[in-house]
Each structure stands twice: as structure tokens, then as C-alpha cells.
Amino acid sequence: MASESDVRAQLQRAGQEHLLRFWAELAPGPRAALLAELAPLEPDALREHCRRAAAAWARASGPPPGLAARLQPLPPERVGRARLCDPETRRRWEEEGFRQIALNKVAVLLLAGGQGTRLGVTYPKGMYDVGLPSQKTLYQLQAERIRRVEQLAGERHGTHCTVPWYIMTSEFTLGPTAKFFKEHDFFHLDPANVVLFEQRMLPAVTFEGRAILERKDKVAMAPDGNGGLYCALEDHRILQDMELRGVEFVHVYCVDNILVRLADPVFIGFCVLQGADCGAKVVEKAYPEEPVGVVCQLDGVPQVVEYSEINSEVAHLRGTDGSLIYNAGNICNHFFTRDFLQTITRDCEPLLQPHVAVKKVPYVDEGGNLVMPLKPNGIKMEKFVFDVFPFARNFVAFEVLREEEFSPLKNAEAASRDNPSSARRALLAQHYRWALQAGARFLDAHGAQLPALSCLPPDGDPPAICEISPLVSYSGEGLEMYLQGRELQSPFILDEEQARVLRLLEM
């Protein structure tokens, strides 16, 4: 273990000696913990991090000047549209995606290092149960979609296939996520195919460029953003692991979208057939101020302008047909070839510019008292996962339907949108639509017919409650054999057991 004098010398070089100012008061345990936290902070990198944070904060007052003049929407040839294409084209994309999955060339990678601050939970967001009848958590839904997509690809191609699941966690989420997966027997996935790894943490910094102590024996650290992915891939030799498994294509996604289609064969197939090295799923923005990044071109180069960095005037711009000009909302579902990830981690990562987030960071004052600030007092520096798009040789975007693929769980119930109720409703509305399309009708508790509404208002509850296990259907496929011509009593849960029963009735 590093000694106090080594660490003190390091901190001196970094200009951050104040981090040891309570040393004399600390007992041996907290002293050891503090040294263990400080020792890995490389002095030059720490000095640079603190300097850059303060400088970036001083500069960062709103969107970059002249942004509007430098932006353009993506040219149409870079955008595929699941909704507008003919069924044959869609079928070709899907077929290609399944082929790649069956060849074991596709992996999924979950970004799950966030702290869930807006949602207001102290545990990883993936463990959240939005109140579905089955009480499944986001992690369970995702695990089951992996199992189903493996099964569908396997059936088509007569193989046994695996979609490895890489999960990037952080100091906050690694322990509880690992425990949760063990407690749930990895949701019947083979643990060898679930790879948890950890992103780096960076100190939060004051506006004067001083790293913050959150306790006398602990630096205030925060994950380095979802763009910390690229360092973490390198730190944990994840690309080597992918290579050993023969993975060529990676679907990266963030944890909070209840409708996420893991390893979506249509998206994968589209990207592969386009020869893309990098791709992003988008939905039409719901309203100008919606907190989603915009996929567009800056100085002719494809990239995402994050919602926190776009000005309102640009976000409100409309074309002659009345639709938003910057309409391609990023849903944090990205496609990368392994080759592209290799180039990024090897050559481009240091070129990614961190973004500044100004937050309220609890700290200890000079007297050693804990202070919960009322105003933002600290800078957290984060990299963004999509900041690698400008390095792509062939970037494509793929527009999908919001009601089928995007309902993020960002906020606590008290917020008006993107909260547990809206996520639950989106999933149940989707399953209700799938059941109607498969030929089912719903009855209430007294046996009276409920209306069959194929079109639901965006935030309305469906007339009947129907939840379909991802193990039975991944994206609405194959339901006719269970549901055609049936009258189902709400609430109705179609899980594997129920599916077996309905199949038997059919015979």
C-alpha cells in the first residue's frame, strides 16, 4: 500500500494537498481508506483534470457560439426508417440481423454506471420495478429479451447461439448489480456470458479547481460519464474478450428504456447491410424541449448535440411542413463494429472532450462539518458515449417508432414525464396492441367486452391490462397461436406457463 508521504508528494505535484487536511484527526481505518482512494490518482492527470474542469466551467455558459449556423439535419441517405420502408426491405434487415446473431457475432453492452439521482433511488436503476403485474425489473426484462432473441435466431438457423451481455457498472452500481444477478440466478442466462466491468471515477471539483472532500476521509468521486466506456473497455480488456468470442457487432444501450430491444435484429441487420461502423437509433422528438440529444451534423460531420448544449431557438426551428428541423431524438441505442471500438480505444479516446455538469456536491468545510449545498458548487466532468460518432467512416441513423421502442425511466413519480407510471403504461399499451393485433379481445372482471382501441392516446391507460413475457414474444411476433380469437379477462399475463396452457387448449 502507498504510504502517506508518497501520497502527499503526489498530491503536492497535483496541487491538491488539501485532500489530506484532516489526516491528523483520522483513525487508522479511515486513513487507509483515504490512501487507497488517493493512491491511484496519477498526479499529472489529477492536476490536468482539476484545471480543465475549472477552465471548462468558466467557458461553459450555454451552447457554443454560432451553433445554429454550423448545424444541419442528417442527410436522408444516412437515415433508415423502420416505419416507412416496404415490408420486404424490413424483412431483409431482420433476416441479416438474425443471421449475424446466429453466427454469434452480436453482443449487447449495457451502460449502467449511473447513480439514478433523478429517479431518486440509491440502488442501480436496472433493479427498479415500475409496478408491472409480473413485478419484473428492468434487468429482468432485458435478460429475457436476450434469451428470446437468442432463441429466435437459433430456431431460424438451427444453431445454439449466444448474445453475450456486457454490463458497464461504476463504483456505485457494481456491487449491488452483481449481487442482484446472483440472487436471481442470472435470470437463467449462463453467468459466463454476463460480463460485469467497472468504469472509472473522477473527483468532483470546485469552481476554483480544487477536488472536493465529501467526508474527512473521502473524496467526492463521480463516474466519468457513459463515454467512460472507452477507457473501461481498455482497462478491462473487454474488446479482447469480444474477439475471443468472435463478436463483431455491438449494440450499446442505456439501462432506463423499458422498451429497449436488445440486439434488435432489424437495427443490426440495417447497420450491417449499410456497411456502417457506427449507428444510432432515433425517434421523432416529442416536443422541442424534450431532454434527448439531437442526432445531426455539425460542420458536416454526424454527431449528437446533447439537450443540455443546444439552444432553445435551434430546438424550436421548424421546416415548411411544420415539423421540427432537429427532430432526430437520440435514444441511446448505438451500433458499433468491434473494429471501430478498437480504433476508438486505441487512437481517439484522448480526443474526446469532457462535458461539464454543475451539481450540488455535499462537502466538508474547513471546520470539518458536513455541508449540503443549496446551490450547485461542484463540477463533474463526463464524457459522452456518442462523442465518438465524428470518428466514424460510415455513420447511419435508424428511425424507429417511439411507442414501440422508447419510454425512458428518468424521473421519480412526481415528475410529469418519463417516470415509473409512464414507463409501465408504455409497456402495457404495447402489449395490449400486440394482443389485439394477434386477434384477442378483452373482457372486464364481469365478462363484459372491453373496447378494442388500436390507437391509444400517448399517455392514456389501455382499456385492458395485458403483460406479455419477453420469453414468449420479443417484438410482438408469434402471438396468434396463443391469442387468435380468444376472449381474455383483464388483467392477463401471458408468461411461458400461460402460453403452454393456451397451446394445449388449441390442440
Ligand SMILES: CC(=O)N[C@H]1[C@@H](OP(=O)(O)O)O[C@H](CO)[C@@H](O)[C@@H]1O
Ligand atoms: C450522454 C448521453 O448518452 N445522453 C443521452 C441520455 O441522456 P441522459 O439524460 O444522460 O439519460 O439518454 C437520452 C435518451 O434517453 C439521450 O437522448 C441522451 O442524448
